Amino acid sequence: MTSLLAVLIDGSIYASWLFLVAAGLTVIYGVMRILNMAHGSFYAIGAYSAASLVGWYFNNGVGPAWISYLLLVGAALVAGLIVGVIVERGLLRLMYGRDEILMVIITYALLLILEDTMKIVWGVSPYFAYQPYSELGRTSLGLLKVSNYDLALVGVSALLGLGLWAWLERTNQGKVLRAMIHDREISVAMGVNVRLMFTITFVLGTTLGALAGALTAPAISVVPGIGIEVIVLAFAVVVIGGLGSIGGAAVGALLVGLSRAAAVHYAPEFELFVIYGVMSLVLAFRPEGLFGRTLARKI
Amino acid sequence: MRFDKTEISLAAVAIACVLFGFVSPGWLIFLMTIAFAKALVVQGVVMQMRSGLVSFGQGLFYCIGGYTVGMGGQFFGIHDAIAALALGVLVAIVVAMILGLLLTRYRDIFFAMLSLAFSMILFGILVKSQSLGSTDGFNVHNWTVFGWAPEVGAGSQQTVFTMTVLSGLVIAVLIHRYTKAGIGVICEAIRENEVRVEYLGLSPRWVLYGNYVAAASVSALGGGLTALATGHVDPEMAYWTTSGEFIFIALLGGLGHVAAPFIAAIVFSVVRTYAIEFVPHTWQMILGFTLLGVIVFLPKGLWSLVSREKSGERA
Numbered sequence: 001m002t003s004l005l006a007v008l009i010d011g012s013i014y015a016s017w018l019f020l021v022a023a024g025l026t027v028i029y030g031v032m033r034i035l036n037m038a039h040g041s042f043y044a045i046g047a048y049s050a051a052s053l054v055g056w057y058f059n060n061g062v063g064p065a066w067i068s069y070l071l072l073v074g075a076a077l078v079a080g081l082i083v084g085v086i087v088e089r090g091l092l093r094l095m096y097g098r099d100e101i102l103m104v105i106i107t108y109a110l111l112l113i114l115e116d117t118m119k120i121v122w123g124v125s126p127y128f129a130y131q132p133y134s135e136l137g138r139t140s141l142g143l144l145k146v147s148n149y150d151l152a153l154v155g156v157s158a159l160l161g162l163g164l165w166a167w168l169e170r171t172n173q174g175k176v177l178r179a180m181i182h183d184r185e186i187s188v189a190m191g192v193n194v195r196l197m198f199t200i201t202f203v204l205g206t207t208l209g210a211l212a213g214a215l216t217a218p219a220i221s222v223v224p225g226i227g228i229e230v231i232v233l234a235f236a237v238v239v240i241g242g243l244g245s246i247g248g249a250a251v252g253a254l255l256v257g258l259s260r261a262a263a264v265h266y267a268p269e270f271e272l273f274v275i276y277g278v279m280s281l282v283l284a285f286r287p288e289g290l291f292g293r294t295l296a297r298k299i
Numbered sequence: 300m301r302f303d304k305t306e307i308s309l310a311a312v313a314i315a316c317v318l319f320g321f322v323s324p325g326w327l328i329f330l331m332t333i334a335f336a337k338a339l340v341v342q343g344v345v346m347q348m349r350s351g352l353v354s355f356g357q358g359l360f361y362c363i364g365g366y367t368v369g370m371g372g373q374f375f376g377i378h379d380a381i382a383a384l385a386l387g388v389l390v391a392i393v394v395a396m397i398l399g400l401l402l403t404r405y406r407d408i409f410f411a412m413l414s415l416a417f418s419m420i421l422f423g424i425l426v427k428s429q430s431l432g433s434t435d436g437f438n439v440h441n442w443t444v445f446g447w448a449p450e451v452g453a454g455s456q457q458t459v460f461t462m463t464v465l466s467g468l469v470i471a472v473l474i475h476r477y478t479k480a481g482i483g484v485i486c487e488a489i490r491e492n493e494v495r496v497e498y499l500g501l502s503p504r505w506v507l508y509g510n511y512v513a514a515a516s517v518s519a520l521g522g523g524l525t526a527l528a529t530g531h532v533d534p535e536m537a538y539w540t541t542s543g544e545f546i547f548i549a550l551l552g553g554l555g556h557v558a559a560p561f562i563a564a565i566v567f568s569v570v571r572t573y574a575i576e577f578v579p580h581t582w583q584m585i586l587g588f589t590l591l592g593v594i595v596f597l598p599k600g601l602w603s604l605v606s607r608e609k610s611g612e613r614a
Contacts (some may be wrong), residue, residue, distance in 0.1 A: 035408050100407055100408050101353050101408055101411060102594065104353070104411060105353070105546065105550065105590070106591065106594060108546070109586075109587040109591045112583040112586045113583070115583050115584075116581050116583045116584035116587075119580045120580060120581070124580070232419055235412055236416065239409075268427075269427040269428075270423075270427075271423070271427070272419070272420075272427070273423045276419050276420045279413075280416055280417070283405075283413055287404060287405060287409065
């Protein structure tokens with residue numbers, strides 16, 4: 001019984017983390033049809049900026065702890081904004097209209113560049129920002145002790161998902177975006193500024209990635225390569241849910257999160273295997289993912 | 300059997316390489332062995348690119364080839380290098396025949412992601428297998444060729460190099476003929492327009508299936524040779540960044556000619572050797588910028604530099 005509870009709790013914590021990571025990826029793909037391999041690097045940049053800022057804040061000693069949470073989020077927003085604008089305006093804008101698969105390779109090149117840029121900026125030694133994590137303490141749920149920070153992460157992730165959904169479904173800008181997702185050419189003809197919407201979407205996606213990294217930073221040690229590990233997990237999640245669907249990403253995250261937690265508790269050898277196993281299984285039966293749209297074939 | 304101009308020049312280069320192997324220093328032989336072995340894996344990527352599919356998981360077969368050679372010697376008493384390589388290719392073919400049934404239903408990014416997922420599954424399994432050395436992998440040594448055991452060090456290096464060059468030659472000639480033959484031409488037609496190929500009464504899916512299995516076997520051979528050359532295998536071979544490297548080499552060379560992956564692999568190895576020595580933290584950055592440069596300025600790869608010159612002469 002306890003282990004089942006543990007699976008559920010671990011699973012939802014992991015799922016909410018996965019959703020945070022995958023949300024930006026799926027938004028960018030949905031609107032721009034770019035499967036962004038560099039998303040993991042945005043995650044890592046967010047983690048590095050947050051960890052170095054929060055680390056600096058606590059090393060200098062003065063001030064209440066709650067400010068560190070603001071710094072965490074602020075660092076992610078600023079980093080995501082800067083990197084997003086630079087990458088979209090400086091690189092991707094020149095590449096639009098190429099094959100989807102070529103865009104994957106272009107973002108792969110971007111990932112390689114960003115990985116080393118991070119090494120140059122932050123060096124190769126690990127960064128720690130554990131204070132926001134330990135500061136919140138732990139809660140006992142039955143026999144289990146769960147970190148409050150992790151529980152808060154579940155809440156943040158749910159809020160973020162709701163916010164994204166409300167933005168897409170309830171605002172004018174969201175409506176325009178949905179129109180673009182359905183038919184880009186018609187929306188251009190109707191006077192939508194596609195270039196501007198692309199920039200907004202990409203920067204939003206980047207910021208979401210950086211935010212995911214920043215929120216994860218207190219729970220891990222930030223080292224080179226974290227982005228590369230994360231990106232394939234995020235891929236699995238969005239592919240399961242159906243590329244470009246926010247709801248799909250949430251369901252995919254839950255599916256992967258719970259099955260990984262179950263694997264960790266009952267059959268640890270299969271931890272990594274399970275994630276991609278679930279993905280292959282879903283794709284075998286629903287090639288477009290759970291919530292993906294089937295496209296008609298064109299000659 | 301008649302040989303055309305390309306095949307004769309390939310053979311000439313291969314013989315020159317083997318002879319060169321007897322006089323050149325060890326580090327150069329090693330570098331070229333790795334480059335040629337990798338080029339074989341890249342040939343598998345290129346074969347699929349010609350049909351319009353980009354595999355982000357070719358490391359799967361690279362790893363299968365390497366691990367089978369290693370495990371053959373370690374656990375099953377297969378010490379003959381040729382037999383072990385053949386076994387690796389066989390295992391890869393069997394795996395590809397099973398995975399191909401699923402994978403050939405997908406195109407574009409879905410094919411890329413699913414192939415990536417399969418190689419990551421293998422990575423996940425290997426990392427968790429204690430008996431196979433987990434993340435450290437294990438060493439591959441004590442192999443023989445037809446009962447003859449080359450002396451450890453320079454002798455075995457020399458032998459692997461010769462084997463790599465010769466199998467590279469055989470594979471290159473086979474692939475050259477394959478791309479000129481019916482199925483190879485259909486592969487390109489599928490890339491251009493799959494639905495029309497179907498209208499012609501062909502089944503793109505089965506053509507792609509055959510192509511996938513063939514590509515897997517070539518890549519596994521490359522993996523096996525790498526294992527023999529480095530004397531070591533580890534799960535990193537199946538990690539997706541390894542597959543990314545193969546895509547890089549494939550794009551660098553281009554799809555224009557069967558020799559292109561070999562040339563690109565040598566360029567790649569040489570640049571990497573020096574980059575890691577002189578600018579260790581910017582190696583990936585160099586790769587990234589080169590990749591962007593190739594995509595923008597040389598969309599047909601390095602080979603287009605050679606072929607452009609030729610067509611200029613004719614005009």
